[in-house]
Every structure is written in C-alpha cells, then in structure tokens.
Amino acid sequence: MRLAGVQKHYGNLHVLKDIDLDVARGEVVVVIGPSGAGKSTLCRAINRLETIDEGEILLDGQPLPQEGKGLARLRADVGMVFQSFNLFAHKTVLENVTLGPIKVRKKSKAEAEARAKELLERVGVAHQAAKYPAQLSGGQQQRVAIARALAMDPKVMLFDEPTSALDPEMIKEVLDVMVDLAERGMTMIVVTHEMGFARTAANRVVFMADGAIVETTNPEKFFTNPESDRAKDFLGKILKH
Amino acid sequence: MRRMKLGMAAVAVLLAGSLTACGEAGDDDNEGVDVDVKEDAAEDFDEGTRMRELAEEGKVTIGVKFDQPGLGFKGATDDAPSGFDVEMGKILAADLGIDPENIEWKETISDNREPFLEAGEVDLVLATYSITPERRAVVGQAGPYYVTGQQLLVRADSDIDSLDDIRGTEVCSVTGSTSLENIKAEGATPRGFDTYSECVSQVLDGAVDAMTTDGAILLGYAAEQPDDLKVVVEPFSEERYGVGYSLDHPEMCEWINETIEESFENGQWEEAFNLTLGEAGVETPEQPELDPCPAS
Amino acid sequence: MEAVFSNFGEYLDAFGVTLALFAVSGLASMVLGLVLATMRVGPVSVLRGAAGLYVTVFRNTPLLVIFIFMAVAAPKLGYTFRFVEDVEIAGWNVSAYFTRACIALTLYTSAFVCEGIRSGVNSVQLGQAEAARAVGMTFLQSMRHVILPQAGRAVIPPLASVQIALAKNTSVAAVFGMAEATATMRAFNNNYADQRVQIFLLFALGYIVIVEIISFGSHMLERRAKVA
Numbered sequence: 159m160r161l162a163g164v165q166k167h168y169g170n171l172h173v174l175k176d177i178d179l180d181v182a183r184g185e186v187v188v189v190i191g192p193s194g195a196g197k198s199t200l201c202r203a204i205n206r207l208e209t210i211d212e213g214e215i216l217l218d219g220q221p222l223p224q225e226g227k228g229l230a231r232l233r234a235d236v237g238m239v240f241q242s243f244n245l246f247a248h249k250t251v252l253e254n255v256t257l258g259p260i261k262v263r264k265k266s267k268a269e270a271e272a273r274a275k276e277l278l279e280r281v282g283v284a285h286q287a288a289k290y291p292a293q294l295s296g297g298q299q300q301r302v303a304i305a306r307a308l309a310m311d312p313k314v315m316l317f318d319e320p321t322s323a324l325d326p327e328m329i330k331e332v333l334d335v336m337v338d339l340a341e342r343g344m345t346m347i348v349v350t351h352e353m354g355f356a357r358t359a360a361n362r363v364v365f366m367a368d369g370a371i372v373e374t375t376n377p378e379k380f381f382t383n384p385e386s387d388r389a390k391d392f393l394g395k396i397l398k399h
Numbered sequence: 400m401r402r403m404k405l406g407m408a409a410v411a412v413l414l415a416g417s418l419t420a421c422g423e424a425g426d427d428d429n430e431g432v433d434v435d436v437k438e439d440a441a442e443d444f445d446e447g448t449r450m451r452e453l454a455e456e457g458k459v460t461i462g463v464k465f466d467q468p469g470l471g472f473k474g475a476t477d478d479a480p481s482g483f484d485v486e487m488g489k490i491l492a493a494d495l496g497i498d499p500e501n502i503e504w505k506e507t508i509s510d511n512r513e514p515f516l517e518a519g520e521v522d523l524v525l526a527t528y529s530i531t532p533e534r535r536a537v538v539g540q541a542g543p544y545y546v547t548g549q550q551l552l553v554r555a556d557s558d559i560d561s562l563d564d565i566r567g568t569e570v571c572s573v574t575g576s577t578s579l580e581n582i583k584a585e586g587a588t589p590r591g592f593d594t595y596s597e598c599v600s601q602v603l604d605g606a607v608d609a610m611t612t613d614g615a616i617l618l619g620y621a622a623e624q625p626d627d628l629k630v631v632v633e634p635f636s637e638e639r640y641g642v643g644y645s646l647d648h649p650e651m652c653e654w655i656n657e658t659i660e661e662s663f664e665n666g667q668w669e670e671a672f673n674l675t676l677g678e679a680g681v682e683t684p685e686q687p688e689l690d691p692c693p694a695s
Numbered sequence: 696m697e698a699v700f701s702n703f704g705e706y707l708d709a710f711g712v713t714l715a716l717f718a719v720s721g722l723a724s725m726v727l728g729l730v731l732a733t734m735r736v737g738p739v740s741v742l743r744g745a746a747g748l749y750v751t752v753f754r755n756t757p758l759l760v761i762f763i764f765m766a767v768a769a770p771k772l773g774y775t776f777r778f779v780e781d782v783e784i785a786g787w788n789v790s791a792y793f794t795r796a797c798i799a800l801t802l803y804t805s806a807f808v809c810e811g812i813r814s815g816v817n818s819v820q821l822g823q824a825e826a827a828r829a830v831g832m833t834f835l836q837s838m839r840h841v842i843l844p845q846a847g848r849a850v851i852p853p854l855a856s857v858q859i860a861l862a863k864n865t866s867v868a869a870v871f872g873m874a875e876a877t878a879t880m881r882a883f884n885n886n887y888a889d890q891r892v893q894i895f896l897l898f899a900l901g902y903i904v905i906v907e908i909i910s911f912g913s914h915m916l917e918r919r920a921k922v923a
Contacts, residue, residue: 207825234831244826248845258830261840310830513888536889574870575881590792590872597767604770
C-alpha cells in the first residue's frame with residue numbers, strides 16, 4: 159500500500175499535508191500524534207470514507223477507484239475498525255459478521271456462518287453470537303467489529319482509535335486481539351494512543367502533527383530517542399504520568 | 400409532436416385561465432330589463448311582513464349562481480352578475496321599491512342554497528333552484544318562473560343523438576347535482592366537476608363523451624362554440640326553477656307568485672328572457688303555471 | 696339518516712371508490728417516494744438534484760392544482776389516458792378518470808413520502824452507513840440491508856400521517872369525475888336537503904373509520920418494530 163502526495167483541505171484548514179507513506183505486506187504501522195493531527199482523516203482516506211484533494215493512494219499497485227462498484231470492491235479488501243464500533247444495531251452479532259460475506263462476497267449462508275463462528279471464537283465472543291450489539295459491553299462490541307472486518311478476508315486492516323471509546327478495563331481484551339492479529343502477519347495501520355501496543359506490535363511508528371508526517375521510525379527509537387522536537391514534546395506530555 | 404411543443408405554454412395558459420375560462424360569456428354589457436321601481440312600496444305591504452321590512456330598509460340580498468351563462472353569471476371583471484335569474488331578481492326587488500343597485504348579489508352554489516336561506520344570509524334565492532319536495536321541507540320555493548329540462552351537450556362530430564347512446568359512456572356534470580344522478584340512472588358513468596365550464600372543456604378535449612344539465616345552460620355553451628359543440632336529445636327531465644325564501648317568512652310566497660304573475664302580464668318576464676337566454680338562442684318558452692302557495 | 700340508509704349500497708360504493716383511490720395511490724406513492732428518497736440521499740448528484748427538484752415542485756404545489764393539471768390540462772394536451780380503458784384487470788376496467796386521479800394523488804403524496812423516509816434515514820447514525828460501506832456494500836446494498844431497516848421505526852409515524860392525509864385528500868377527486876365519498880355526499884345533500892346534518896355526520900364517520908384503521912395499523916407496525 160502506498161500513499162503519495164496526498165492533500166486534503168476542510169475549507170481553509172489543511173488537514174493532510176503532502177502525505178507519503180508506504181506500507182509493506184505484513185507490516186504493522188502505528189500512527190501516533192496529538193489530537194487534530196489528521197490521523198483519523200488519513201485512516202479514513204485510505205478507504206475513501208474521506209475524499210482527498212490531491213495525490214494518490216495505491217493498493218497492490220492499483221489506484222483507488224473513485225466510486226461505484228470498484229470502490230465497493232476495494233473497501234471489501236480493506237477492513238476497518240471504528241472508534242465507536244458501528245456494529246449494525248438491528249442485526250445479531252452473528253449477522254453482523256456474516257452480512258458482508260453473504261451480500262458482498264456472495265458466500266453461502268452456511269459457509270459465512272461457519273467462518274463467522276470461527277472468527278467470533280478467535281476474538282472470544284462466540285457465546286454472544288445470538289445477541290444484539292446493544293446487549294454487549296464496549297470491549298465485546300469492538301471485538302465483534304474486528305471479527306466483522308476479518309470475515310471479509312481483507313488485505314489490510316485499518317484501526318481508527320479502536321480503544322478510545324472503551325472503559326480502561328476493556329482496552330486490554332481488544333489490544334490482545336490486535337496483537338494476535340499482528341502476530342499472524344496481517345497488514346495493519348493503527349491510529350491509537352496506546353503506546354504499549356505501539357511498542358509491542360508495531361514495525362514502524364508514524365508520528366503526525368498538524369496534518370503532516372513529522373517522523374517515521376521504528377518504535378524502539380521513537381520511544382527512546384525521537385528525532386523531532388514535536389515528538390519529544392508529545393512524548394514528554396503523555397509519558398509523564 | 401405539434402401538441403407536445405405547444406405543451407408547456409398551453410398548460411400555463413390553462414392553469415391561469417381555467418377558472419375564468421368562460422369570462423367572455425358575461426361581457427355582453429346589456430343593461431337588463433327596464434324595471435319600474437315602485438315608489439313608497441312599503442305602504443303596499445302589511446305591517447310585520449318581511450316585504451314591508453325589506454321595503455323600508457331599501458335593501459335586499461339575493462343569492463344567484465355566478466357560473467352559469469344566461470342564467471346567473473359574473474365574470475371576474477364584472478361589477479354585477481347577469482342572466483335570467485338575475486333579471487327576475489331585479490323584477491322582484493323593484494316591486495319592493497328597491498333599485499337594482501341596492502340589491503346585494505351573493506353567490507350561492509348548489510350546496511349552500513338552503514343553509515344561506517335558513518341562516519338569513521340571503522333573503523331570496525334565484526339560482527337555477529329546481530323545486531323539489533325535499534327542499535320544500537326546509538325552505539320555501541315559490542314559482543316556478545321557468546321550466547327547463549335536462550339535455551346533452553356533445554362534440555359537434557359526436558354520434559350520440561339519443562338517450563340510448565349514452566349507456567356505458569362517461570357524462571360530465573357538476574358534482575352532486577341532480578343532473579348527474581339522472582344520467583347515472585340512464586346507465587352512463589357520472590363524472591362530477593366543480594363547475595360547468597370545466598365540464599365543457601372535458602367535452603371539448605374528449606375526456607368525456609357528453610355533458611349534461613339543464614338545456615338552457617347547455618344552449619348557452621353551444622351558442623358560444625357552434626362549430627365544436629351541439630345540444631342533443633329532447634329534454635328528459637323537468638326542472639322547475641323556483642324562488643327560494645325562508646320558511647320564517649311564509650308570507651313571501653304569495654308576494655313572489657303575484658309579482659311573477661305580474662311580470663308575465665306586463666311583458667317583463669319575456670323581455671328578461673329574451674335579453675338573456677334568448678340571446679344565446681333559446682326559444683322563449685311558455686309561461687309556466689305557478690304552484691299554489693302552501694296554506695299558512 | 697334515512698337518506699343514507701335507504702341508499703346504503705351507494706354509500707358503500709362511494710367509500711369503495713375512496714378506498715380504491717387510497718389503496719392504489721398509497722401503494723404507488725410509497726414505491727415512488729422510496730425511490731425518490733433513495734435518490735435524494737444517494738451518491739449521484741444528478742439524481743440527488745432531480746429528486747430534490749421533484750420534492751420542491753410537488754410538495755409546494757396545492758393538490759388541487761395538480762388535479763387541475765391532470766384532469767383539465769393534460770386532456771387539453773392530448774393526454775386523456777383513455778387508452779387505459781382497454782386494460783382489463785380481473786374483469787374490471789380501469790377508467791381514465793381513476794387513472795388520472797391516482798396519478799395526481801401519487802405525484803403529490805410521494806413528495807411527502809420521500810421526505811418522511813429521508814427524515815428516517817437521517818435519524819440513523821452516520822456510522823452505520825460508514826460501517827456498511829467499509830465492508831464493501833454498494834450504496835443500494837447499504838440502504839437496503841442497513842439503513843432502511845433501521846430507519847423503519849422512525850419512518851412509521853410520519854408515513855402514517857402522510858397516508859392519513861392521502862386518505863382524506865382523495866376527496867379532491869370528487870370534483871374531478873370520481874363518484875367517491877365526498878361526491879356522493881354532495882349528491883345526497885342535493886337530493887335530501889332536509890337531512891344535511893345527518894348525511895354529513897355519516898360521511899364524516901366513514902372517513903373517521905378509514906383513518907382510524909390506518910392509525911391502528913401504524914401503531915401495530917410501530918409496536919412490532921419496537922420489539923425487533
């Protein structure tokens with residue numbers, strides 16, 4: 159996956175400034191930065207939930223289609239996990255995971271359900287399959303959301319602050335699933351404030367501020383000896399407590 | 400395709416004009432009958448009668464139709480309505496010593512004639528008001544001053560020329576009118592509209608096969624467009640137009656009948672007819688026989 | 696009372712026509728309204744604009760004017776729709792008048808249906824649509840499987856109001872050639888001038904029954920949607 163010269167404006171606000179980023183297959187990239195840095199926008203731009211003004215985004219060497227069926231196909235290959243879970247409120251947990259495979263991948267119901275149960279097992283919520291999202295805790299919902307994304311057999315997984323809306327005691331159960339996923343070789347782009355996850359799972363850390371990528375480095379170096387003043391300042395603020 | 404091109408323009412004109420479409424019909428600036436307005440008319444009526452009150456007030460309110468050329472019609476730009484009903488109203492008012500300009504003309508439609516009389520909104524109704532027993536149960540109806548009958552108005556090229564021909568066709572008239580009921584009984588599908596002018600345009604456009612109502616009204620329309628329309632079949636109903644008054648004032652009946660009778664004799668009735676329906680080509684009918692007033 | 700009871704067959708026929716107008720226009724307006732709403736919230740700007748224009752035109756035009764257009768203007772332009780009279784459905788011939796009345800009612804009502812559905816769609820959290828898109832659903836798939844089912848409950852009360860208004864709006868057809876309830880009421884009034892009040896009350900009762908049935912139906916649907 160490659161982003162080249164990506165620009166985006168909201169009116170006068172320049173939210174993505176000339177973003178270049180390459181992510182190799184199987185690589186886990188964690189995007190870190192102060193709020194308002196454009197991390198979420200970057201993440202959403204990758205599957206075109208946000209449009210971009212300039213530049214290009216390539217997946218497997220192919221540019222993102224503008225709209226229509228082609229775009230839908232691309233999105234099917236890019237899994238997305240949202241901060242607020244966004245499980246389909248009117249569907250059971252199992253249906254949440256099977257809806258995409260059945261409607262988009264045209265899998266049979268039986269096949270989709272078998273795979274869904276396997277994935278729900280893997281993220282540890284198999285016994286909740288018949289419940290509706292509102293009956294689950296935040297951590298359980300987010301794990302279902304991960305299963306839902308995985309059910310599409312994506313080439314890349316995008317995580318947009320997946321633990322920010324969770325109570326502290328639930329963060330770990332979600333991070334454990336993500337670490338497991340990273341260890342299985344999934345290509346991941348993760349926007350997060352979880353430094354622990356960045357340290358253990360990331361191959362690379364991208365530090366963003368004011369819409370631009372300030373620094374790209376390995377986690378060890380980033381946390382011990384960041385190059386930029388912005389990063390030092392940021393780490394100083396969050397690691398003090 | 401030619402029609403298509405004219406489409407939008409025609410629609411605009413039509414939407415603007417549909418309610419005033421028959422405007423030309425009322426523009427025949429005739430002054431109407433020369434009525435002799437009686438002087439000191441109040442003296443002629445007994446104390447306590449409604450006629451005396453009206454004569455003393457010097458004002459009367461008369462309900463007429465505003466949408467029937469030749470009978471009661473008021474175009475958008477007209478000051479006062481015109482037509483046979485209107486002229487008869489003037490003749491009645493003159494007997495009370497009231498000038499035509501002191502008559503207040505109020506539009507009555509078929510639905511509100513009885514309520515207007517009952518509530519005293521109008522003193523008299525001359526609005527193609529057919530005499531029926533049901534109506535006489537709630538209001539007074541003196542007369543008749545005119546007898547007409549239901550006929551059919553069709554396109555000039557129509558094959559319809561007998562009542563048998565309308566079985567299974569669609570026939571237009573005013574929603575809720577007796578004419579529509581009658582035509583239904585004859586086996587046609589009734590198509591009710593709000594006004595006669597809309598019905599005429601339905602006939603002209605081929606949306607219905609015929610229009611039906613009292614012959615006098617149809618002849619008025621046919622006279623306006625003799626190339627496109629014709630009136631067919633002999634009258635197949637009898638509509639006797641009466642003068643409506645409130646049952647609170649039963650004494651009015653005798654007065655109305657006497658005044659109509661007088662107009663038969665002095666030629667004003669015929670003059671009124673000739674100036675209105677006569678102009679549209681309707682032959683002057685025989686003077687109808689008046690119903691006796693109910694014993695009070 | 697006697698005026699209505701001695702002509703009870705006519706009374707029922709009249710409400711039969713009212714119900715037929717309501718049923719056909721109601722169904723057609725729901726379908727057209729759904730299509731319009733989908734266009735209006737969809738990603739194609741031309742369709743969005745067209746649906747917006749439609750709503751602006753037909754929601755802001757009095758129903759009477761649309762009727763005048765269909766019943767008076769269209770025949771003037773040569774569109775009498777009389778060809779539908781050759782169509783026979785279950786031994787019953789559709790009349791051009793019925794067709795034109797249904798078209799007028801549908802054109803008008805579907806603008807309100809569209810707005811009702813749109814308000815329901817707007818009540819569904821944006822995240823639901825994003826999640827649907829993120830698993831690769833097309834716009835139509837996300838509408839059908841994710842958005843509309845969730846909009847359903849929010850949509851029932853406004854659509855019930857729209858359909859109730861339609862049931863009563865069928866009365867406009869009374870002066871455009873349909874012998875429905877209001878036209879028949881006027882005929883009864885004309886024939887039985889001495890029973891106006893009773894006639895009015897009995898016809899009002901007919902409409903009240905129809906509207907009550909619609910609102911009862913909508914309550915049932917709402918309750919079912921609440922359980923799900």
